[in-house]
Amino acid sequence: MRNYFAITNRELKSYFVSPIAYVVIALFVLITAIFFYLIISNFVQLSFRYTMQAQYYRMAPPKLNVNSMAIRPLLHNISLFALFWLPLLTMRLFAEEKKSGTIELLFTSPVKTIQMVLAKFTASSILFAVMLVLTFFYIISLFFFGNPELGPILSGYLGLLLIGMSYIAFGLFFSSITDNQIIAAVATFAFILFFWAIGWMSGFVSPGAGAFLEKLSLINHFDDFAKGVIDSGNVIYYLSFTFFGIFLTYISLESKKWRL
Amino acid sequence: MIEVKNLTRYFGQKPAIQDITFNVEKGEVLGFLGPNAAGKTTTMRILTCFIPATSGTAKVAGFDVFEQSMDVRKHIGYLPENPPLYLEMTVESYLKFVGKIKGVDSKNMKKQVDKVMDLANIENVRSTIIGKLSKGYRQRVGLAQALVHDPEVLILDEPTAGLDPKQIIDVRKLIKNLGGERTVILSTHILPEASQTCSRIVIINEGRVVAEDSPENLMRRLQGNEKIYVEVAGPEEAVANELQGLDSVASVAREKETNGKIAFIVESIPNRDIRAELAKTIVQKGWGLFEMRPIGMSLEDVFLRLTTKEEEVLYS
Numbered sequence: 001m002r003n004y005f006a007i008t009n010r011e012l013k014s015y016f017v018s019p020i021a022y023v024v025i026a027l028f029v030l031i032t033a034i035f036f037y038l039i040i041s042n043f044v045q046l047s048f049r050y051t052m053q054a055q056y057y058r059m060a061p062p063k064l065n066v067n068s069m070a071i072r073p074l075l076h077n078i079s080l081f082a083l084f085w086l087p088l089l090t091m092r093l094f095a096e097e098k099k100s101g102t103i104e105l106l107f108t109s110p111v112k113t114i115q116m117v118l119a120k121f122t123a124s125s126i127l128f129a130v131m132l133v134l135t136f137f138y139i140i141s142l143f144f145f146g147n148p149e150l151g152p153i154l155s156g157y158l159g160l161l162l163i164g165m166s167y168i169a170f171g172l173f174f175s176s177i178t179d180n181q182i183i184a185a186v187a188t189f190a191f192i193l194f195f196w197a198i199g200w201m202s203g204f205v206s207p208g209a210g211a212f213l214e215k216l217s218l219i220n221h222f223d224d225f226a227k228g229v230i231d232s233g234n235v236i237y238y239l240s241f242t243f244f245g246i247f248l249t250y251i252s253l254e255s256k257k258w259r260l
Numbered sequence: 261m262i263e264v265k266n267l268t269r270y271f272g273q274k275p276a277i278q279d280i281t282f283n284v285e286k287g288e289v290l291g292f293l294g295p296n297a298a299g300k301t302t303t304m305r306i307l308t309c310f311i312p313a314t315s316g317t318a319k320v321a322g323f324d325v326f327e328q329s330m331d332v333r334k335h336i337g338y339l340p341e342n343p344p345l346y347l348e349m350t351v352e353s354y355l356k357f358v359g360k361i362k363g364v365d366s367k368n369m370k371k372q373v374d375k376v377m378d379l380a381n382i383e384n385v386r387s388t389i390i391g392k393l394s395k396g397y398r399q400r401v402g403l404a405q406a407l408v409h410d411p412e413v414l415i416l417d418e419p420t421a422g423l424d425p426k427q428i429i430d431v432r433k434l435i436k437n438l439g440g441e442r443t444v445i446l447s448t449h450i451l452p453e454a455s456q457t458c459s460r461i462v463i464i465n466e467g468r469v470v471a472e473d474s475p476e477n478l479m480r481r482l483q484g485n486e487k488i489y490v491e492v493a494g495p496e497e498a499v500a501n502e503l504q505g506l507d508s509v510a511s512v513a514r515e516k517e518t519n520g521k522i523a524f525i526v527e528s529i530p531n532r533d534i535r536a537e538l539a540k541t542i543v544q545k546g547w548g549l550f551e552m553r554p555i556g557m558s559l560e561d562v563f564l565r566l567t568t569k570e571e572e573v574l575y576s
Contacts, residue, residue, distance in 0.1 A: 110363055
């Protein structure tokens with residue numbers, strides 16, 4: 001446990017003593033802010049138009065749902081930005097240690113491989129959670145002007161955290177098989193994007209295979225969270241995806257110590 | 261303390277080390293001497309559990325490096341060829357981090373970190389970011405890192421690489437002082453370093469141990485046919501013939517002549533001290549004997565002879 005906390009702590013600090021964390025977080029927050037602004041402006045414009053139309057026809061003004069018309073698309077946007085951002089956060093986790101030689105320190109210390117892997121995973125997940133918390137503040141601002149439902153927002157953020165953890169687990173894996181950070185980032189990005197879009201293929205294969213591919217898709221499981229539904233199947237999907245990434249990382253590191 | 265038996269490691273089809281066998285006693289400083297790519301780093305990486313051997317066994321502090329790797333790691337301090345430094349950390353926080361993952365108690369942490377900073381002489385840079393330090397300082401931070409948990413066994417891969425001459429002397433002294441209470445293996449391709457700091461030397465070339473002995477013995481063994489420098493006042497030809505005629509003399513070569521004194525290099529047949537015999541012969545003939553001394557072979561020569569495939573000579 002001590003080793004786990006020591007490494008998590010060091011990883012987090014190393015994000016924050018270099019400009020990496022600040023740049024990554026700041027730009028992530030900026031981009032989500034811009035999208036938030038666009039989506040909300042669009043929503044406000046729409047509601048004005050509908051209200052005017054209703055008045056013209058002497059009807060009751062329609063009730064537009066801010067949850068499904070603004071917050072849900074925003075959550076989807078954030079899940080997409082995370083796909084671009086997280087590989088850049090995870091690419092250094094092992095690749096940098098391999099390049100600089102600090103991996104020799106870790107692997108000759110009495111630290112179990114699994115402690116190392118989990119510590120690095122935790123550090124990146126915490127950083128991602130910080131990014132999410134910062135975007136949460138925009139959404140809270142909506143409570144001053146309307147009355148959105150809190151439930152779907154919270155479930156949406158849970159979904160974002162879970163989907164982010166899946167990205168991070170595979171980012172960790174690709175970082176553990178190379179000493180080149182660019183390769184780690186690109187491979188992670190390609191891999192996640194593939195699993196993101198795999199559901200689109202469902203229309204071109206047999207119905208059985210199509211259903212399977214849709215189940216496999218990273219994004220299909222997210223929509224329920226954004227709607228406010230926490231389905232245990234979806235939670236289990238993301239957790240197994242994460243677990244699998246961590247497992248592969250562990251195997252790829254541990255295999256260096258096997259006698260072949 | 262360290263038992264290495266028939267250690268072999270292949271990288272693909274190519275053997276990096278083959279059949280390496282040696283022991284290190286407690287408190288010994290063992291020099292691992294060899295040219296670049298001889299297999300020094302590979303051997304050390306196996307001993308520190310960084311990579312496994314293809315075959316053979318190694319035990320450190322009584323624990324098998326393959327079976328009981330966690331126990332071995334607790335007892336080893338390791339300085340790899342490139343010091344494993346996190347460049348964005350300060351010296352002190354780095355040493356504390358290493359202390360933590362090496363299992364130093366939080367109670368003793370401050371004391372240990374202060375102690376090794378003092379030993380490695382880096383107290384003045386304790387709050388400097390490692391990335392801003394010079395190569396010499398980084399190397400010493402690396403050394404401090406290897407010592408922070410008071411390991412019984414220290415494994416140092418080229419510990420003086422990149423240091424300036426004064427720092428080299430300091431580090432050698434430090435290593436020498438560490439022996440006695442700790443068991444040290446250090447690798448180097450610098451011969452004087454090995455002879456100055458080590459009590460025993462293992463010479464390795466192309467992945468195999470070619471010689472193992474104390475620095476003095478290594479030289480003596482190589483001197484098998486000992487060379488003696490003699491300065492004699494007398495008729496050159498007669499002296500040369502007379503000396504050549506002795507049973508235990510292999511060759512006589514005339515070196516130079518100064519003021520009527522002629523210098524010869526006399527080479528003996530293996531393992532024979534011919535000095536008494538030489539003196540007796542010269543004096544009996546009534547020539548003047550002005551100087552006589554053995555010409556030692558430096559480790560450098562030893563090394564060259566060993567690693568230029570003349571080990572057949574050695575072992576014949």
